[in-house]
Amino acid sequence: IRRHKSTQPIAASLLELGGVQISKQDVVKDEPTNNVPDLIFTKLGLQLHRRDNHPLGILKNAIHEYFDSNYNSQFLKFDDLCPIVTTKQNFDDVLVPADHVSRSYNDTYYIDADTVLRCHTSAHQAELLRKGYTNFLVTGDVYRRDSIDSTHYPVFHQMEGVRVFSPNDWNDSGKDGTSYAADDLKACLEGLARHLFGAVEMRWVDTYFPFTNPSFELEIYFQEKWLEVLGCGVMEQEILKRGGKTDNVAWAFGLGLERLAMVLFDIPDIRLFWSTDKRFTSQFTKGQLGIKFKPFSKYPPCYKDMSFWINDSFTENNLCEIVRGVAGDLAEEVVLIDNFTNKKGMTSHCYRITYRSMERSLTDEEINELQWNVRDQVQRQMNVELR
Template sequence: MKSIIKNIANSNTHTTILNKHYPKSSITNVTPNIIKHIGLNLHNNKNSPIYTIRQLIEDTFDASSYRKFDKYNNFGPIVTVKKNFDDLGFPKDHVGRSKTDTYYINDELLLRTHTSAHEVECFKNLSKSKDHNNKSISSLVNGHGYLISADVYRRDEIDKTHYPVFHQMEGTKTWNRFTHNEVIESEVNKMDQLMKKNFPSLTVEDVDYIKDDATHQNSKQDYMTDLETELVVKHMKKSLELVVATLLKHRYDHDASKDKNFKNPDIKMRWIEAYFPWTRPSFELEIYYNNEWLEVLGCGVTKNSVFTNADMASESQVGWAFGIGIDRLAMLLYNIKDIRLLWSQDNRFTSQFEGKEGTIFEFKPFSTYGITSRDISFFLTKELNPNDVMEIVRDEAQSWCYSCTLVDEFFNKKMNKKSQTYRISYQNLERNITTAEINEINDKVVDRLIKEFEIQPRN
């Protein structure tokens, strides 16, 4: 009995993650449902499509590079606020810092919201590394890069394409300034040859978005010359075009092996202008897939401030960086319609990927069970963010929640209160859910909203 009481007391003051206890604070909002995902690391599970996408991207980068990229696939997800936000220059009032967007363990620790939380230490490692063929010089003379793959955590909306835990990959290729330009040009030429050989039907739309106006967010950085900017951008775009084309080819080649009448479609890509805090100029790459244009990644020329934050000499390096959502690519290339399936232990799902690492194929959907919806309506008495509602729904329904949507909102002048209505749709991927089970979950959601946000339910 004493041990039970002690455990209850500890749960009120501490959060336990992977058998380690962390003190709670007023900002603590990480939930048991989220904690149970920590340590699953789908990007390291050979029987997961996430692993295959990660592996193919890594192999493609290495194949055209003077030196293989450093791989970081085992960073723990608990990081400091400093690493996740402060070191990256997030303003104190940035929305990403809010409790409605981020899972906090306490005032100092959180679950990383992006792989960039490890960026500074990875750049520091690059700056200390020596060339693998000539130990007397820095690895940055001929270029060196890293790739980080990890699970990241964000309080987000609930639907078939969003999940509070997902996987990102980010990376960089960096050179010392004043490196002979031939080093970069030689890799660009190598990639050109690979593209012409492997993807003769590839077409890329590319407009010059780099502005001459220094006040424009997509102008080149002042410390870089026009030639440096041109070469770095060209290397970046060729590298990422090669990666995406390779992933598509794996899928198309598999389809052709199953159907001798299948003809690999032409691969179409286009670059569009973008904005990211750590790169300038910045771009997004879109592909034409299943008759529509889809954004697959973001990238840009690494800002000098990133290098200086990693204690590298200011204005002494040039390079590019990119970020990509692995889950979204996996869903796209395997044609997986529901993101919850990536986490499923249902044998109808897992058996399709066992022993098939390195292969991209058409996922075979299986019969799904019915979706049942319930509406909850209430008046607000205090501030309530939709993400707060969705987190309670996610915590109570867990993987049974198919979607949660704010469907109605109005202001009642007579009561001087705002009203909201949410539609919650439930579906179990492995069996039908009973009406009693749905009602029980719905009641728990309403009870928590009353307790935590003092809502007034409407009939």
């Protein structure tokens, strides 16, 4: 990890870079640096997806089984590739445009200007294709600066799948390569959903990814809402071409493992995956897909509102990072509940923060102290005016 010596005060550029942790370090103007907070560093290497008794490990193994039995064990499995990757792997190799938002310091954790914590397992697609693999699954922890609620967490797990076809595969089908691959992809993932869930309400939604065309998302009905569980599509020809596969067509998908595991095991909050509380961990057993999580008594939430005048560099991801930096997993949700602009053109935001522990009751003093710390850090790091 490179550190930079500062030569001059640069308060303004700190915010341009997405603030928060960056402001604790010395930064040279225009030279981006590390924005990975301690909370995230402590998650590196935990590899929940490699624990056979953890819901994510159980799910990963069940998906492996589905592919083994339906594809004659053709799919090679990787689950130990390093989450620290180059910006080339994470973005350029999968054709993410130079100005795409996902590259910003607001959305991605940078170790230095050329190195990130992968924000998706697609970071490994191109390299594995170049090495000659044509059917593979990659599971790993991925990292994103994101909002705070029951289905979003800054570290989560994905499984990437890639399957390459040659003209022989589709020539007799009466379809062109692209529609053949798209139909095969949807059939494969619908089969997977049936294997995991039996009957479940699901729907396909058309979407956009820089690396696939056409692109789709699969949503599953869960807790009275449609929950997006995966993105997928037919791989852009350019990626195959660069991998030396000019005449081929391929599909690719990226599953959100927490989202699928929440549906499968009835896990109501994404923070639970990180719990070391026996009342959580003891409920899951290697190889057992049918288990439904029995929530231990739900402790009361506590709501705290805060209002401030925002500035041009304000972002919700920065706010969430500060809240998590102070409250850790005690922060359950951060939502904008009021937003207005006055005659002078100043914009005020009011956020409601929900604090709740999964494991115990929080005291008033404890919550008040968290909230005071959040207010203090927000004011100092984001340069906003509290109201």
